[in-house]
Amino acid sequence: MSGTYLGLPSFPEAAHASTKDTQLRANLTHATHTIRTKRATAINELPDWPQLRTAGAAIKDHTLHHLDHYLQQLETAVTNAGGTVHWATDADEANRITTHIIQTTGETEVVKVKSMATQETGLNEALHTAGIHAYETDLAELIVQLAHDKPSHILVPAIHKNRTEIRDIFHHEMTHWGRPAPDHLTDNPTDLAEAARLHLREKFLRTKIAISGANFMIAETGTLVVVESEGNGRMCLTLPDTLISIVGIEKTIPTFQDLEVFLQTLPRSSTAERMNPYTTMWTGTTTHDGPKNFHLILLDNGRTDTLADTTGRQALRCIRCSACLNVCPVYERAGGHAYGSPYPGPIGAILTPQLRGTTTPLDASLPYASTLCGACYDVCPVAIDIPEILVHLRERVAEQGEGHRAERAAMRAATWLLDHPAALSAVERAASATRGLHPARLPLPGPAKAWSDARDLPEVAAEPFRAGWKKARGAGSAPRKDKDTPR
Ligand code: SF4
Structure with a gap:
Protein backbone atom coordinates (compact mmCIF):
# COMPACT_ATOMS: atom_id res chain seq x y z
CA MET A 1 0.00 0.00 0.00
CA SER A 2 1.17 3.51 -0.69
CA GLY A 3 -0.23 4.94 2.59
CA THR A 4 -2.22 8.07 3.24
CA TYR A 5 -1.19 11.69 2.93
CA LEU A 6 -1.33 12.21 6.71
CA GLY A 7 1.80 13.50 8.44
CA LEU A 8 3.69 14.52 5.30
CA PRO A 9 6.18 17.39 5.59
CA SER A 10 5.36 20.99 4.67
CA PHE A 11 5.71 22.07 1.05
CA PRO A 12 9.11 23.82 1.45
CA GLU A 13 10.56 20.81 3.23
CA ALA A 14 9.28 18.32 0.64
CA ALA A 15 10.24 20.57 -2.27
CA HIS A 16 13.72 21.01 -0.83
CA ALA A 17 14.26 17.29 -1.30
CA SER A 18 12.41 16.85 -4.60
CA THR A 19 14.13 19.73 -6.40
CA LYS A 20 17.43 17.90 -5.89
CA ASP A 21 16.16 14.85 -7.79
CA THR A 22 17.57 15.50 -11.26
CA GLN A 23 15.80 12.50 -12.82
CA LEU A 24 12.46 13.71 -11.49
CA ARG A 25 13.06 17.20 -12.81
CA ALA A 26 14.08 15.92 -16.22
CA ASN A 27 10.95 13.71 -16.43
CA LEU A 28 8.70 16.58 -15.36
CA THR A 29 10.25 19.18 -17.63
CA HIS A 30 9.98 16.90 -20.64
CA ALA A 31 6.37 15.90 -19.91
CA THR A 32 4.95 19.29 -18.94
CA HIS A 33 6.58 21.14 -21.83
CA THR A 34 5.30 18.59 -24.33
CA ILE A 35 1.73 18.75 -23.00
CA ARG A 36 1.65 22.54 -22.72
CA THR A 37 2.80 23.06 -26.30
CA LYS A 38 0.23 20.63 -27.68
CA ARG A 39 -2.48 22.18 -25.56
CA ALA A 40 -1.75 25.67 -26.86
CA THR A 41 -2.11 24.39 -30.44
CA ALA A 42 -5.42 22.67 -29.65
CA ILE A 43 -6.81 25.78 -27.95
CA ASN A 44 -5.75 28.10 -30.76
CA GLU A 45 -7.87 26.09 -33.18
CA GLY A 302 -15.04 20.17 3.12
CA ARG A 303 -16.80 21.29 -0.04
CA THR A 304 -19.72 23.07 1.65
CA ASP A 305 -17.23 24.93 3.86
CA THR A 306 -15.39 25.97 0.69
CA LEU A 307 -18.66 27.07 -0.85
CA ALA A 308 -19.22 29.43 2.07
CA ASP A 309 -16.06 31.38 1.20
CA THR A 310 -17.03 33.88 -1.50
CA THR A 311 -13.46 34.19 -2.80
CA GLY A 312 -12.28 30.61 -2.32
CA ARG A 313 -15.36 28.94 -3.79
CA GLN A 314 -14.11 29.56 -7.33
CA ALA A 315 -11.88 26.52 -6.75
CA LEU A 316 -15.00 24.33 -6.91
CA ARG A 317 -15.40 25.20 -10.59
CA CYS A 318 -12.35 23.05 -11.35
CA ILE A 319 -12.87 20.34 -13.99
CA ARG A 320 -9.49 18.70 -13.19
CA CYS A 321 -7.96 19.29 -16.60
CA SER A 322 -4.45 19.80 -15.13
CA ALA A 323 -3.55 22.65 -17.50
CA CYS A 324 -2.53 24.78 -14.51
CA LEU A 325 0.00 22.13 -13.41
CA ASN A 326 1.60 21.95 -16.82
CA VAL A 327 2.40 25.66 -16.94
CA CYS A 328 3.39 26.13 -13.30
CA PRO A 329 7.12 26.83 -12.77
CA VAL A 330 6.86 25.71 -9.15
CA TYR A 331 5.16 22.40 -9.98
CA GLU A 332 7.68 21.75 -12.75
CA ARG A 333 10.53 21.97 -10.29
CA ALA A 334 9.03 20.58 -7.09
CA GLY A 335 6.90 17.76 -8.56
CA GLY A 336 3.49 16.65 -7.40
CA HIS A 337 4.38 14.75 -4.22
CA ALA A 338 5.52 17.93 -2.49
CA TYR A 339 1.89 19.13 -2.35
CA GLY A 340 0.97 16.24 -0.04
CA SER A 341 -2.49 15.58 -1.46
CA PRO A 342 -4.15 14.05 -4.51
CA TYR A 343 -4.43 17.59 -5.91
CA PRO A 344 -0.95 18.88 -6.79
CA GLY A 345 0.09 22.09 -8.49
CA PRO A 346 -1.79 25.38 -8.43
CA ILE A 347 -5.25 23.80 -8.02
CA GLY A 348 -3.92 21.76 -5.10
CA ALA A 349 -2.44 24.87 -3.51
CA ILE A 350 -5.91 26.44 -3.37
CA LEU A 351 -8.18 23.41 -3.04
CA THR A 352 -6.44 21.30 -0.42
CA PRO A 353 -6.16 24.06 2.23
CA GLN A 354 -9.85 24.74 1.77
CA LEU A 355 -10.96 21.12 1.92
CA ARG A 356 -8.66 20.14 4.78
CA GLY A 357 -8.22 23.50 6.53
CA THR A 358 -4.91 25.20 7.27
CA THR A 359 -4.15 23.74 10.66
CA THR A 360 -1.23 21.49 9.74
CA PRO A 361 2.18 22.85 8.65
CA LEU A 362 1.70 21.17 5.25
CA ASP A 363 -1.73 22.65 4.54
CA ALA A 364 -0.72 26.09 5.87
CA SER A 365 2.32 26.08 3.56
CA LEU A 366 0.41 25.29 0.35
CA PRO A 367 -0.90 28.82 -0.41
CA TYR A 368 2.76 29.90 -0.49
CA ALA A 369 3.71 27.24 -3.06
CA SER A 370 3.44 29.72 -5.90
CA THR A 371 5.23 32.66 -7.45
CA LEU A 372 1.85 34.28 -8.26
CA CYS A 373 2.97 34.58 -11.89
CA GLY A 374 -0.61 34.02 -13.06
CA ALA A 375 0.13 31.45 -15.79
CA CYS A 376 -2.37 29.11 -14.11
CA TYR A 377 -5.19 31.63 -14.42
CA ASP A 378 -4.39 32.28 -18.08
CA VAL A 379 -4.82 28.62 -19.04
CA CYS A 380 -7.69 27.64 -16.76
CA PRO A 381 -10.71 26.67 -18.90
CA VAL A 382 -13.12 27.80 -16.18
CA ALA A 383 -11.23 31.02 -15.40
CA ILE A 384 -10.43 30.32 -11.76
CA ASP A 385 -8.42 33.26 -10.47
CA ILE A 386 -5.89 31.06 -8.69
CA PRO A 387 -3.50 33.91 -7.70
CA GLU A 388 -6.39 35.78 -6.07
CA ILE A 389 -7.33 32.73 -4.00
CA LEU A 390 -3.69 32.09 -3.07
CA VAL A 391 -3.36 35.60 -1.66
CA HIS A 392 -6.70 35.22 0.10
CA LEU A 393 -5.56 31.97 1.72
CA ARG A 394 -2.20 33.47 2.70
CA GLU A 395 -4.15 36.12 4.57
CA ARG A 396 -6.09 33.38 6.34
CA VAL A 397 -2.87 31.57 7.29
CA ALA A 398 -1.23 34.81 8.48
CA GLU A 399 -4.26 35.65 10.61
CA GLN A 400 -4.30 32.28 12.27
CA GLY A 401 -0.72 32.97 13.22
CA GLU A 402 0.79 29.61 14.10
CA GLY A 403 4.14 29.20 12.41
CA HIS A 404 4.25 32.84 11.34
CA ARG A 405 4.69 34.54 14.71
CA ALA A 406 7.81 36.42 13.63
CA GLU A 407 6.03 37.78 10.56
CA ARG A 408 3.06 38.90 12.63
CA ALA A 409 5.33 40.58 15.21
CA ALA A 410 7.20 42.40 12.43
CA MET A 411 3.91 43.55 10.88
CA ARG A 412 2.62 44.78 14.25
CA ALA A 413 5.83 46.78 14.82
CA ALA A 414 5.63 48.27 11.31
CA THR A 415 1.97 49.18 11.83
CA TRP A 416 2.76 51.00 15.06
CA LEU A 417 5.73 52.85 13.55
CA LEU A 418 3.84 53.96 10.44
CA ASP A 419 1.00 55.11 12.66
CA HIS A 420 3.34 57.37 14.73
CA PRO A 421 5.07 59.83 12.37
CA ALA A 422 7.22 61.41 15.08
CA ALA A 423 8.68 58.04 16.03
CA LEU A 424 9.13 57.16 12.35
CA SER A 425 10.96 60.43 11.76
CA ALA A 426 13.27 59.79 14.75
CA VAL A 427 14.07 56.28 13.46
CA GLU A 428 14.82 57.66 9.97
CA ARG A 429 17.13 60.34 11.38
CA ALA A 430 18.94 57.81 13.56
CA ALA A 431 19.34 55.45 10.59
CA SER A 432 20.81 58.22 8.43
CA ALA A 433 23.16 59.40 11.18
CA THR A 434 24.54 55.88 11.75
CA ARG A 435 24.63 54.73 8.10
CA GLY A 436 28.40 54.34 8.10
CA LEU A 437 28.10 51.70 10.82
CA HIS A 438 25.47 49.53 9.12
CA PRO A 439 26.61 46.03 8.10
CA ALA A 440 26.19 45.00 4.46
CA ARG A 441 23.99 42.11 5.62
CA LEU A 442 21.93 41.42 8.71
CA PRO A 443 22.34 37.78 9.65
CA LEU A 444 19.03 36.52 11.04
CA PRO A 445 18.86 33.52 13.36
CA GLY A 446 17.31 30.10 12.65
CA PRO A 447 15.60 29.28 9.37
CA ALA A 448 15.59 32.98 8.35
CA LYS A 449 19.41 32.83 8.07
CA ALA A 450 19.26 31.27 4.59
CA TRP A 451 17.13 34.21 3.45
CA SER A 452 19.20 36.98 5.06
CA ASP A 453 22.54 35.47 4.00
CA ALA A 454 21.56 35.88 0.36
CA ARG A 455 20.43 39.50 0.59
CA ASP A 456 22.26 42.81 0.99
CA LEU A 457 20.72 45.43 3.23
CA PRO A 458 19.54 48.43 1.20
CA GLU A 459 21.78 51.48 1.60
CA VAL A 460 20.28 54.17 3.84
CA ALA A 461 20.13 57.68 2.35
CA ALA A 462 22.36 60.36 3.89
CA GLU A 463 19.30 62.45 4.48
CA PRO A 464 15.86 61.09 5.43
CA PHE A 465 13.25 61.52 2.71
CA ARG A 466 11.08 63.84 4.74
CA ALA A 467 13.97 66.16 5.57
CA GLY A 468 14.87 66.36 1.88
CA TRP A 469 11.22 66.91 0.99
CA LYS A 470 10.97 69.76 3.49
CA LYS A 471 14.05 71.39 2.01
CA ALA A 472 12.79 70.99 -1.54
CA ARG A 473 9.43 72.53 -0.64
CA GLY A 474 11.14 75.45 1.13
CA ALA A 475 11.47 76.30 4.75
CA GLY A 476 8.18 78.26 4.69
CA SER A 477 5.81 75.31 4.19
CA ALA A 478 3.59 74.60 7.18
CA PRO A 479 4.14 71.36 9.11
CA ARG A 480 1.39 68.71 8.80
CA LYS A 481 -0.71 68.18 11.86
CA ASP A 482 -0.30 64.46 12.53
CA LYS A 483 -1.65 62.91 15.67
CA ASP A 484 1.89 62.63 17.08
CA THR A 485 2.81 66.17 16.02
CA PRO A 486 2.59 68.76 18.83
CA ARG A 487 -0.24 71.21 18.20
S1 SF4 B 1 -6.55 24.70 -15.07
FE1 SF4 B 1 -8.42 25.22 -13.93
S2 SF4 B 1 -9.85 23.55 -14.36
FE2 SF4 B 1 -7.82 22.83 -14.98
S3 SF4 B 1 -7.04 21.73 -13.14
FE3 SF4 B 1 -6.29 23.83 -13.02
S4 SF4 B 1 -7.83 24.91 -11.79
FE4 SF4 B 1 -8.78 22.99 -12.48
Missing part, protein backbone atom coordinates in the same frame (compact mmCIF):
# COMPACT_ATOMS: atom_id res chain seq x y z
CA LEU A 46 -11.02 27.39 -31.52
CA PRO A 47 -11.83 31.02 -32.29
CA ASP A 48 -14.52 31.03 -29.56
CA TRP A 49 -12.25 29.71 -26.80
CA PRO A 50 -12.69 32.87 -24.63
CA GLN A 51 -16.47 32.52 -24.91
CA LEU A 52 -16.32 28.81 -24.02
CA ARG A 53 -14.19 29.68 -21.01
CA THR A 54 -16.67 32.30 -19.85
CA ALA A 55 -19.59 29.94 -20.43
CA GLY A 56 -17.90 27.16 -18.44
CA ALA A 57 -17.26 29.48 -15.52
CA ALA A 58 -20.84 30.79 -15.65
CA ILE A 59 -22.38 27.29 -15.68
CA LYS A 60 -20.26 26.24 -12.73
CA ASP A 61 -20.98 29.42 -10.77
CA HIS A 62 -24.69 29.09 -11.38
CA THR A 63 -24.66 25.46 -10.25
CA LEU A 64 -22.64 26.23 -7.13
CA HIS A 65 -25.00 29.07 -6.26
CA HIS A 66 -27.98 26.68 -6.41
CA LEU A 67 -26.15 23.50 -5.42
CA ASP A 68 -28.78 22.46 -2.86
CA HIS A 69 -31.45 22.50 -5.55
CA TYR A 70 -29.41 20.65 -8.18
CA LEU A 71 -28.21 17.98 -5.76
CA GLN A 72 -31.78 17.16 -4.79
CA GLN A 73 -32.76 17.07 -8.45
CA LEU A 74 -29.83 14.74 -9.12
CA GLU A 75 -30.77 12.43 -6.25
CA THR A 76 -34.34 12.15 -7.52
CA ALA A 77 -33.22 11.47 -11.11
CA VAL A 78 -30.67 8.80 -10.09
CA THR A 79 -33.18 7.10 -7.80
CA ASN A 80 -35.90 7.11 -10.47
CA ALA A 81 -33.40 5.50 -12.87
CA GLY A 82 -32.77 2.59 -10.50
CA GLY A 83 -29.68 3.86 -8.64
CA THR A 84 -29.20 4.35 -4.90
CA VAL A 85 -27.85 7.66 -3.61
CA HIS A 86 -25.80 7.96 -0.42
CA TRP A 87 -24.56 11.17 1.20
CA ALA A 88 -21.11 11.25 2.82
CA THR A 89 -20.19 14.19 5.01
CA ASP A 90 -16.53 13.26 5.16
CA ALA A 91 -13.92 10.76 4.03
CA ASP A 92 -14.60 8.26 6.82
CA GLU A 93 -18.29 8.15 6.05
CA ALA A 94 -17.64 7.66 2.32
CA ASN A 95 -15.23 4.82 3.06
CA ARG A 96 -17.66 3.22 5.55
CA ILE A 97 -20.52 3.29 3.06
CA THR A 98 -18.35 1.84 0.30
CA THR A 99 -16.95 -0.93 2.51
CA HIS A 100 -20.45 -1.84 3.68
CA ILE A 101 -21.81 -2.08 0.13
CA ILE A 102 -18.95 -4.37 -0.90
CA GLN A 103 -19.23 -6.53 2.21
CA THR A 104 -22.93 -7.13 1.66
CA THR A 105 -22.08 -8.70 -1.72
CA GLY A 106 -19.52 -11.05 -0.16
CA GLU A 107 -16.86 -9.97 -2.66
CA THR A 108 -13.27 -9.21 -1.64
CA GLU A 109 -11.94 -7.61 -4.82
CA VAL A 110 -12.81 -4.43 -6.70
CA VAL A 111 -11.53 -2.76 -9.85
CA LYS A 112 -11.24 1.02 -9.88
CA VAL A 113 -11.22 3.58 -12.60
CA LYS A 114 -9.42 6.79 -11.85
CA SER A 115 -11.14 8.58 -9.02
CA MET A 116 -9.46 11.48 -7.28
CA ALA A 117 -12.22 11.52 -4.69
CA THR A 118 -11.19 8.07 -3.49
CA GLN A 119 -7.57 9.19 -3.20
CA GLU A 120 -8.86 12.09 -1.15
CA THR A 121 -10.72 9.73 1.19
CA GLY A 122 -7.92 7.13 1.37
CA LEU A 123 -10.35 4.47 0.18
CA ASN A 124 -7.77 1.89 -0.90
CA GLU A 125 -6.21 1.90 2.56
CA ALA A 126 -9.64 1.62 4.22
CA LEU A 127 -10.59 -1.30 1.97
CA HIS A 128 -7.26 -2.98 2.66
CA THR A 129 -7.97 -2.79 6.39
CA ALA A 130 -11.33 -4.47 5.72
CA GLY A 131 -9.64 -7.27 3.74
CA ILE A 132 -10.75 -6.00 0.33
CA HIS A 133 -8.25 -5.69 -2.55
CA ALA A 134 -8.64 -2.65 -4.80
CA TYR A 135 -7.00 -2.80 -8.24
CA GLU A 136 -6.36 0.43 -10.11
CA THR A 137 -7.07 0.06 -13.83
CA ASP A 138 -6.14 3.43 -15.27
CA LEU A 139 -2.70 2.77 -16.76
CA ALA A 140 -0.90 5.52 -14.87
CA GLU A 141 -2.72 4.69 -11.63
CA LEU A 142 -1.71 1.06 -12.13
CA ILE A 143 1.93 2.10 -12.42
CA VAL A 144 1.65 4.17 -9.25
CA GLN A 145 -0.04 1.34 -7.36
CA LEU A 146 2.48 -1.29 -8.47
CA ALA A 147 5.31 1.06 -7.45
CA HIS A 148 3.78 1.57 -3.95
CA ASP A 149 3.90 5.22 -4.83
CA LYS A 150 1.48 8.15 -4.88
CA PRO A 151 0.08 10.04 -7.88
CA SER A 152 1.98 13.21 -8.73
CA HIS A 153 -0.23 14.70 -11.44
CA ILE A 154 -3.99 14.96 -11.88
CA LEU A 155 -4.11 13.57 -15.37
CA VAL A 156 -0.84 11.68 -15.63
CA PRO A 157 -0.37 10.32 -12.10
CA ALA A 158 2.90 8.60 -13.08
CA ILE A 159 4.35 11.65 -14.83
CA HIS A 160 7.40 11.39 -12.56
CA LYS A 161 8.32 7.99 -14.00
CA ASN A 162 10.02 7.42 -17.33
CA ARG A 163 9.62 4.37 -19.59
CA THR A 164 12.61 2.52 -18.22
CA GLU A 165 11.42 2.95 -14.66
CA ILE A 166 7.95 1.73 -15.68
CA ARG A 167 9.42 -1.34 -17.39
CA ASP A 168 11.28 -2.20 -14.18
CA ILE A 169 8.16 -1.72 -12.05
CA PHE A 170 6.10 -4.00 -14.31
CA HIS A 171 8.87 -6.54 -14.37
CA HIS A 172 9.27 -6.72 -10.59
CA GLU A 173 5.75 -6.05 -9.30
CA MET A 174 3.06 -7.39 -11.63
CA THR A 175 3.69 -10.91 -10.51
CA HIS A 176 2.69 -9.98 -6.93
CA TRP A 177 -0.68 -8.57 -8.07
CA GLY A 178 -1.80 -11.02 -10.76
CA ARG A 179 -0.62 -11.91 -14.25
CA PRO A 180 3.16 -11.30 -14.45
CA ALA A 181 4.78 -9.07 -17.07
CA PRO A 182 5.98 -10.91 -20.18
CA ASP A 183 9.59 -12.12 -20.07
CA HIS A 184 12.08 -9.79 -21.75
CA LEU A 185 9.69 -6.83 -21.50
CA THR A 186 11.17 -3.78 -23.24
CA ASP A 187 10.55 -0.12 -22.47
CA ASN A 188 8.84 0.38 -25.81
CA PRO A 189 5.47 2.09 -25.10
CA THR A 190 3.57 -0.46 -27.19
CA ASP A 191 5.07 -3.35 -25.22
CA LEU A 192 4.38 -1.65 -21.92
CA ALA A 193 0.75 -0.99 -22.91
CA GLU A 194 0.32 -4.62 -23.98
CA ALA A 195 1.75 -5.88 -20.68
CA ALA A 196 -0.72 -3.67 -18.79
CA ARG A 197 -3.60 -4.78 -21.05
CA LEU A 198 -2.94 -8.47 -20.39
CA HIS A 199 -2.48 -7.87 -16.67
CA LEU A 200 -5.73 -5.92 -16.39
CA ARG A 201 -7.86 -8.05 -18.70
CA GLU A 202 -8.08 -10.95 -16.26
CA LYS A 203 -9.12 -8.54 -13.50
CA PHE A 204 -11.86 -6.98 -15.61
CA LEU A 205 -13.27 -10.40 -16.46
CA ARG A 206 -13.10 -11.72 -12.90
CA THR A 207 -14.09 -8.84 -10.67
CA LYS A 208 -17.75 -8.26 -9.84
CA ILE A 209 -17.53 -4.77 -8.33
CA ALA A 210 -16.16 -1.54 -9.75
CA ILE A 211 -15.53 1.80 -8.12
CA SER A 212 -15.40 4.95 -10.20
CA GLY A 213 -15.39 8.68 -9.99
CA ALA A 214 -17.09 10.95 -12.50
CA ASN A 215 -16.17 14.08 -14.39
CA PHE A 216 -19.74 15.36 -14.41
CA MET A 217 -23.14 14.53 -12.90
CA ILE A 218 -26.16 15.86 -14.78
CA ALA A 219 -28.91 16.90 -12.40
CA GLU A 220 -31.84 16.85 -14.85
CA THR A 221 -31.28 13.27 -16.01
CA GLY A 222 -29.21 11.66 -13.23
CA THR A 223 -26.52 10.81 -15.80
CA LEU A 224 -22.87 10.40 -14.78
CA VAL A 225 -20.07 11.06 -17.26
CA VAL A 226 -16.52 9.72 -17.32
CA VAL A 227 -14.07 11.11 -19.85
CA GLU A 228 -10.94 9.03 -20.52
CA SER A 229 -8.41 7.96 -23.09
CA GLU A 230 -7.72 4.26 -22.59
CA GLY A 231 -11.02 2.38 -22.53
CA ASN A 232 -10.16 0.82 -19.18
CA GLY A 233 -12.76 3.10 -17.65
CA ARG A 234 -15.44 1.75 -19.95
CA MET A 235 -14.51 -1.83 -18.99
CA CYS A 236 -14.92 -0.90 -15.31
CA LEU A 237 -18.16 0.92 -15.90
CA THR A 238 -19.87 -1.76 -17.97
CA LEU A 239 -18.61 -5.26 -17.03
CA PRO A 240 -19.07 -5.61 -13.24
CA ASP A 241 -22.39 -6.44 -11.53
CA THR A 242 -22.14 -3.57 -9.09
CA LEU A 243 -20.87 -0.08 -9.74
CA ILE A 244 -20.12 2.35 -6.92
CA SER A 245 -19.37 5.93 -7.97
CA ILE A 246 -17.86 8.26 -5.41
CA VAL A 247 -18.10 11.85 -6.59
CA GLY A 248 -17.56 15.27 -5.06
CA ILE A 249 -20.79 17.27 -4.94
CA GLU A 250 -19.25 20.08 -7.00
CA LYS A 251 -19.18 17.85 -10.11
CA THR A 252 -22.88 18.54 -10.65
CA ILE A 253 -24.06 20.43 -13.73
CA PRO A 254 -27.70 21.30 -14.37
CA THR A 255 -28.52 19.99 -17.84
CA PHE A 256 -27.34 17.65 -20.56
CA GLN A 257 -26.83 20.62 -22.84
CA ASP A 258 -24.27 22.11 -20.43
CA LEU A 259 -21.99 19.23 -21.36
CA GLU A 260 -21.47 20.75 -24.80
CA VAL A 261 -19.20 23.38 -23.26
CA PHE A 262 -17.13 21.06 -21.09
CA LEU A 263 -16.73 18.34 -23.71
CA GLN A 264 -15.00 20.96 -25.84
CA THR A 265 -12.86 22.55 -23.13
CA LEU A 266 -11.83 19.53 -21.06
CA PRO A 267 -10.14 17.35 -23.73
CA ARG A 268 -8.32 20.29 -25.29
CA SER A 269 -7.15 21.58 -21.92
CA SER A 270 -6.06 18.23 -20.56
CA THR A 271 -4.69 15.97 -23.30
CA ALA A 272 -4.76 18.53 -26.13
CA GLU A 273 -7.26 16.38 -27.99
CA ARG A 274 -10.19 17.79 -29.96
CA MET A 275 -12.28 14.99 -28.51
CA ASN A 276 -11.28 12.37 -25.98
CA PRO A 277 -11.36 8.75 -27.18
CA TYR A 278 -13.88 7.45 -24.61
CA THR A 279 -16.81 9.32 -23.10
CA THR A 280 -18.94 6.95 -21.04
CA MET A 281 -22.34 8.02 -19.73
CA TRP A 282 -24.76 6.02 -17.63
CA THR A 283 -28.07 6.73 -16.00
CA GLY A 284 -29.02 4.42 -13.13
CA THR A 285 -29.32 0.80 -14.23
CA THR A 286 -30.60 -0.82 -17.42
CA THR A 287 -32.01 -4.34 -17.72
CA HIS A 288 -29.65 -6.73 -19.55
CA ASP A 289 -26.95 -4.11 -20.01
CA GLY A 290 -24.23 -2.86 -17.67
CA PRO A 291 -24.11 -3.16 -13.88
CA LYS A 292 -27.24 -4.47 -12.15
CA ASN A 293 -26.66 -2.31 -9.08
CA PHE A 294 -25.57 1.29 -9.07
CA HIS A 295 -24.65 3.29 -5.96
CA LEU A 296 -23.78 6.97 -6.07
CA ILE A 297 -21.95 8.34 -3.03
CA LEU A 298 -22.07 12.13 -2.96
CA LEU A 299 -19.00 13.38 -1.13
CA ASP A 300 -18.85 16.66 0.78
CA ASN A 301 -15.58 16.42 2.76
